[in-house]
Amino acid sequence: MSSQGERSAAIADQERIEMLRTMVRIRKFESVIQNKFADAEVPGFLHLYIGQEAIATGVCQALEERDYLTSTHRGHGHCIARGLETDRMAAELYGKETGYCKGKGGSMHIADVNAGMLGANGIVAGGIPIATGAALSAKMRDTDEVAVSFFGDGALSEGAFHESFNQAGIWDLPLLGIVENNQYGEMTGLEEQHPPSALDDLTIYGEPYGVTRMRVDGMDVEAVYEATLEAVEQARNGDGPALIECVGYRFEGHHEGDSQFYRPDGELEEWKQRDPLLTYPRKLIDDGVLTEEEHQEIEAEIEAEIEDAIEFARNSDYPDPQQAYEGVYSDGGEQA
Amino acid sequence: MGYIVRMPQMGMEMDQGEVVSWEYEEGDAVEADDVIVVVESEKATNEVNAREDGVIRRIIVEETEKVEPGTPIGILAGPEEDLAQYETQIDASLTESADDGDGERRSSSGQSAAATASATRSETTDRAADVRASPGAKRLAGEEGVDLTAVDGSGPGGAITEDDVEAHLENADDATDETTTSAASSDEPVRASPGARQRATAEGVSLAAVDGTGPGGAITERDVEAHVESGGETATGASRTIRETRELSTVQQTISDRLGESYREAVHVTLNRSFPTGTLREVKTAADRRDLDVSLTDLLLRAVGTQLEAQPEFNALFEDGQHKLVEEVNVGVAVDADGGLLTPVVPAVSEKSVEDVAAARRTLTRRALDGEASIDDLSGGTFTVSNLGMFGIDDFDPIINPPEIAILGVGRIRDDGTMTLSLSFDHRVVNGADAARFLDGLVDVLTAPDALCEYFDADVSPAPDLDDRELRIETTGELAGRVASAYGTVEFDEPEAVGGSGSAPSPVDHFLGALGSCLSLTVRQLASRDDVGVRSVSADVVGSPDRGPLETVDVRLRIETEADVETVNALVDEAERTCYVARVVSDEVPVRLDVDVESP
Numbered sequence: 001m002s003s004q005g006e007r008s009a010a011i012a013d014q015e016r017i018e019m020l021r022t023m024v025r026i027r028k029f030e031s032v033i034q035n036k037f038a039d040a041e042v043p044g045f046l047h048l049y050i051g052q053e054a055i056a057t058g059v060c061q062a063l064e065e066r067d068y069l070t071s072t073h074r075g076h077g078h079c080i081a082r083g084l085e086t087d088r089m090a091a092e093l094y095g096k097e098t099g100y101c102k103g104k105g106g107s108m109h110i111a112d113v114n115a116g117m118l119g120a121n122g123i124v125a126g127g128i129p130i131a132t133g134a135a136l137s138a139k140m141r142d143t144d145e146v147a148v149s150f151f152g153d154g155a156l157s158e159g160a161f162h163e164s165f166n167q168a169g170i171w172d173l174p175l176l177g178i179v180e181n182n183q184y185g186e187m188t189g190l191e192e193q194h195p196p197s198a199l200d201d202l203t204i205y206g207e208p209y210g211v212t213r214m215r216v217d218g219m220d221v222e223a224v225y226e227a228t229l230e231a232v233e234q235a236r237n238g239d240g241p242a243l244i245e246c247v248g249y250r251f252e253g254h255h256e257g258d259s260q261f262y263r264p265d266g267e268l269e270e271w272k273q274r275d276p277l278l279t280y281p282r283k284l285i286d287d288g289v290l291t292e293e294e295h296q297e298i299e300a301e302i303e304a305e306i307e308d309a310i311e312f313a314r315n316s317d318y319p320d321p322q323q324a325y326e327g328v329y330s331d332g333g334e335q336a
Numbered sequence: 337m338g339y340i341v342r343m344p345q346m347g348m349e350m351d352q353g354e355v356v357s358w359e360y361e362e363g364d365a366v367e368a369d370d371v372i373v374v375v376e377s378e379k380a381t382n383e384v385n386a387r388e389d390g391v392i393r394r395i396i397v398e399e400t401e402k403v404e405p406g407t408p409i410g411i412l413a414g415p416e417e418d419l420a421q422y423e424t425q426i427d428a429s430l431t432e433s434a435d436d437g438d439g440e441r442r443s444s445s446g447q448s449a450a451a452t453a454s455a456t457r458s459e460t461t462d463r464a465a466d467v468r469a470s471p472g473a474k475r476l477a478g479e480e481g482v483d484l485t486a487v488d489g490s491g492p493g494g495a496i497t498e499d500d501v502e503a504h505l506e507n508a509d510d511a512t513d514e515t516t517t518s519a520a521s522s523d524e525p526v527r528a529s530p531g532a533r534q535r536a537t538a539e540g541v542s543l544a545a546v547d548g549t550g551p552g553g554a555i556t557e558r559d560v561e562a563h564v565e566s567g568g569e570t571a572t573g574a575s576r577t578i579r580e581t582r583e584l585s586t587v588q589q590t591i592s593d594r595l596g597e598s599y600r601e602a603v604h605v606t607l608n609r610s611f612p613t614g615t616l617r618e619v620k621t622a623a624d625r626r627d628l629d630v631s632l633t634d635l636l637l638r639a640v641g642t643q644l645e646a647q648p649e650f651n652a653l654f655e656d657g658q659h660k661l662v663e664e665v666n667v668g669v670a671v672d673a674d675g676g677l678l679t680p681v682v683p684a685v686s687e688k689s690v691e692d693v694a695a696a697r698r699t700l701t702r703r704a705l706d707g708e709a710s711i712d713d714l715s716g717g718t719f720t721v722s723n724l725g726m727f728g729i730d731d732f733d734p735i736i737n738p739p740e741i742a743i744l745g746v747g748r749i750r751d752d753g754t755m756t757l758s759l760s761f762d763h764r765v766v767n768g769a770d771a772a773r774f775l776d777g778l779v780d781v782l783t784a785p786d787a788l789c790e791y792f793d794a795d796v797s798p799a800p801d802l803d804d805r806e807l808r809i810e811t812t813g814e815l816a817g818r819v820a821s822a823y824g825t826v827e828f829d830e831p832e833a834v835g836g837s838g839s840a841p842s843p844v845d846h847f848l849g850a851l852g853s854c855l856s857l858t859v860r861q862l863a864s865r866d867d868v869g870v871r872s873v874s875a876d877v878v879g880s881p882d883r884g885p886l887e888t889v890d891v892r893l894r895i896e897t898e899a900d901v902e903t904v905n906a907l908v909d910e911a912e913r914t915c916y917v918a919r920v921v922s923d924e925v926p927v928r929l930d931v932d933v934e935s936p
Contacts, residue, residue: 035387037345038342038344038345038346038384038405039340039342039344039345039406040342040343040344040345040404040405040406040407041406045347255347256345256346256347257344257345257346257347257350257377257380257382258347259380259381259382324471325471
């Protein structure tokens, strides 16, 4: 893992502030939704991204609008980092017709094809073949678009991962896999689901497919950003797929209501010392990129935005039952 | 700021949450992240943290009350803050769920304070309660004018699929056909091919009696033929003629009532645990060698007593919805008596030596077998052990003997030396992990020689830690004791004349025996070395006088051989010099050696 200090000078101040804003937006959105879910306002299941904000933010900052991404069951962070609106996301979580999927998808299925966001996915590793298809499409259409797939450490032992990266390796597809190693696959610790030889570097799973392998500190948004930039550039140049392991930590349970019996005492507290929402603003203030007042303003501004988003969701209507018949079949495969 | 504290939603399958305990009282100040209330859902207990600093201004739902997730359970607000806005919200959410929406809601869940989310859910349920049908089924029903409530659903949760509607339409046609073609139409429409119908009419066969082998169970012409060939409706099924009706004996009636009640009421779960019985059998053998009348069942009973002490939740009764832990450990033993199954109870098992357990069990069992068991013999049990091992049973799921909450089934010792213990427990009262621990603890004892030996009053411990020529002498009385060696134990005792009980050889006898044995063996060894054919060697040893210190020892060796006397005397001379025991004998006590040579 390379350290943050030696490279950050290259990142423009404006980008750094943007990344901070994105991380704050993810955290605030989810913290509010967490309470609304507990209050039984939000139906369904809820998997929170809290703690992993630096990963989605750093990766998406390195992408262009024309690129694609696929997400997971823990997808709010990816959506927000991709630039999806928090009001329509909240509406989707509330099951309202103003949501991204007309309220029919919920937390685990937010998609906005127009934004290149090919969907969150309730199936572990389910997004990887989709991103692989997007990468193949990019290559066949002779563009320099790149497809990025976010997935967790648990997805590495899924067949879909291996099938996809095997194919991407053979055809040099512009596919970028982001392994979000948050230390747990559902409620199972890393060391209980991967062989000892893989624990120090989960990208070893990509070795036979000839992918470029990188491993970064997932609590360090700039490290994630720079690694992604490098991998994206390589993919755009037709040099094939890459796998980046971002080592981070999930601050909340697998899902809301998870009693987290499996977490050793003190582990969470230790990781929280490295919370990017604590360390990054401090760093930007120390570097003179931001003042304390500006930081407070960002927080307040985004808090207000999220409040509005919740109001928007609450005040929206539920979809007409007739909507259940809509969007079931493709309309003939037109490109979005 | 402040907010309404609500029963948290803790996952999708949660219907209700219980307020287990409020950690603060009304009026207490709390800080953000303090645990303010502990709640419990069907699956988990969770702590609810304060979302911000404030004061617990109101507790709406008291401890042990249960409410739906999202229901207001309290108000956290500033110390002086006006609570009107929260109260309005609470009222609003109550009424909102009652008359929310577009006028389509048919049921009111007025008591539900869960806001819009739960209201929508119940709305879907209401509609679903009408008819559950797939969109395709609804479309087809609409086109064909079919009333969906009349269609049987075969989809998930009884939902009506398109196929169901089609089948319904088809059946309606069939039913019409049948009324026109056959007067004997049954209530259930029969699916049959036109050929089959013709054939059935011709043969006078009712289609309802024919098994269909065609698609979807439809009857084909061939099915009708097969039915006719097999003798069709004239064939009779197996008949049952009651030969004798027996009333249950009183004992069996009681067993019937109690076990029936137990099986209906108690949630039976049985855990099986196998273990190697090597240790258990070794200890039993050691006990046998000491003529102790202790069976494997007794050892098991005694070990069960220990485990029941360690886990008193199993030494218990379940009566009137209460789990009553009992002080005394009284273990019932199922006995296959003539009159039926009896379970005499061995009282205070954990306080008894295994010999006493054995004695008590033998007496009780004998009385039960002889039909002499008293009510006292059969009552007061807190746990039961049932052993079917002697019938060759590997393992079985015993039924709990109410009001006890668990029973241990014991299987046979298999050829590989393992035995299975089966613990049935009432899952209403204790849980699987508890039962697993019970079996684990029990097996720990049954595989630990020291633990088992401690159950005996007598010392049964083999001394496996001794080496050759290493002996452990223990005195068990004033003038008696035993010598433990790596190969077992020998006892010693003084004769009655000198104050002992004369139950075993005296130490001097043991010494004289050792001397005679060693001399005999040495003669044999030397003979073998020199290729002297010796048939047998035996010895008589006499120490004198017969009381007090030894003054002389006479050894008479009898050697059966074809060798000449000279050769034999040479052998014996050498044996006298080299015999290891003879060599430690003091010169002050003369050993006189005579030899009888016998020709075979």
